Amino acid sequence: MIRLTWFVLTLCAAVPGAFAVTYTLPPEGSRLVGNPIIITVPEGNTLPLEAFAARYGQGLSNMLEANPGVDPFLPKSGTRLVIPQQLILPDTVREGIIVNAAEMRLYYYPPGGNTVEVLPIGIGQAGRETRVTG
Structure with missing residues (x-):
């Protein structure tokens, strides 16, 4: 221990x-x-959902649960992402x-x-x- x-x-x-x-x-x-945070995926995004998770100190599984239907490999530009910080x-x-x-x-x-x-x-x-x- x-x-x-x-x-x-x-x-x-x-x-x-x-x-x-x-x-x-x-x-x-x-x-x-x-509190949850809402962000918008920037134009010309080339980052996976995991990069947004890391930027805000979240685990990928939490981001996937908070953002159903979002492509985890390449979120589309203009997509609203929920950062589950609550x-x-x-x-x-x-x-x-x-x-x-x-x-x-x-x-x-x-x-x-x-x-x-x-x-x-x-x-x-x-x-x-x-x-x-x-």
């Missing part, structure tokens, strides 16, 4: 802050933070690092702060078996 904790802390330090979305914590009793915080203690594997998100609550940093995470590697140890 200590190994995993150090790995996650090292990973957080190594990942540029641009991938994290920082939210102000909601009042007690509320878990809803952020979310419900996990129902747990708001301190330290929380990894929610089902959501594919890492939540970091800085000590003594009034914010939470949310990062998209990936689990395993496509086409490879993920080793599980007890």
Whole structure:
């Protein structure tokens, strides 16, 4: 467990802050933070949906869910994209690092702060078996 904790802390330090979305914590009793953002795909776009996801600190799966029918390989110019930056915080203690594997998100609550940093995470590697140890 200590190994995993150090790995996650090292990973957080190594990942540029641009991938994290920082939210102000909601009042007690509320878990809803952020607001969705609507953008328009620029003219002459050559970027895949994944590039827009990375620009706004979102995972590709979240972008696909928020934008059904949009071509993930090449969104058409003029298409409106929903950036899903509104979310419900996990129902747990708001301190330290929380990894929610089902959501594919890492939540970091800085000590003594009034914010939470949310990062998209990936689990395993496509086409490879993920080793599980007890």
